[in-house]
Amino acid sequence: MRCAQCDKEYPSKYYFKTETLCLDCYNRMDSEARKQAIRRDLMKHPMTSTTFTIEGYRITRQLGVVRGITVRSRSIFGTIGGALQTLVGGNIPLFTELCEKTREEAFEIMAEHAEQIGANAIVGVRYDTTELMDGVTEVLCYGTAVMVEPLA
Numbered sequence: 001m002r003c004a005q006c007d008k009e010y011p012s013k014y015y016f017k018t019e020t021l022c023l024d025c026y027n028r029m030d031s032e033a034r035k036q037a038i039r040r041d042l043m044k045h046p047m048t049s050t051t052f053t054i055e056g057y058r059i060t061r062q063l064g065v066v067r068g069i070t071v072r073s074r075s076i077f078g079t080i081g082g083a084l085q086t087l088v089g090g091n092i093p094l095f096t097e098l099c100e101k102t103r104e105e106a107f108e109i110m111a112e113h114a115e116q117i118g119a120n121a122i123v124g125v126r127y128d129t130t131e132l133m134d135g136v137t138e139v140l141c142y143g144t145a146v147m148v149e150p151l152a
């Protein structure tokens with residue numbers, strides 16, 4: 001597996017401090033960066049799961065629904081680029097990328113909100129996308145903020 005920071009390839013999870021960071025990189029970080037890295041990994045876990053449980057953890061407190069909203073309008077450049085790519089056919093990478101970015105932002109806002117109220121995980125994460133008007137899209141990301149602790 002590969003470290004997200006230094007891009008070095010390691011033979012096993014044994015060389016890793018978190019899901020994505022190798023021990024070397026982790027040891028080089030200051031305490032604030034370490035906290036953020038661990039939080040990012042913890043947040044990533046429930047993000048990929050839309051269920052209301054997190055494997056290996058027990059939910060100790062429910063802190064309520066948290067959400068993040070982003071509104072994105074396609075730039076002129078993006079629209080022209082996208083239209084040109086449509087001519088090529090198939091999947092439209094420029095639009096796909098725009099959607100991904102917008103989703104990520106909505107998720108980040110939700111995660112910040114969860115952290116502010118003392119959560120260390122979010123379960124039941126959902127995305128909702130609405131086309132507000134031509135070329136203007138709203139992405140809503142929401143879930144239930146919880147406190148979890150590792151199962152003994």
Ligand SMILES: [Zn+2]
Binds near residue numbers: 004006008021022023
């Ligand atoms: Zn590394």
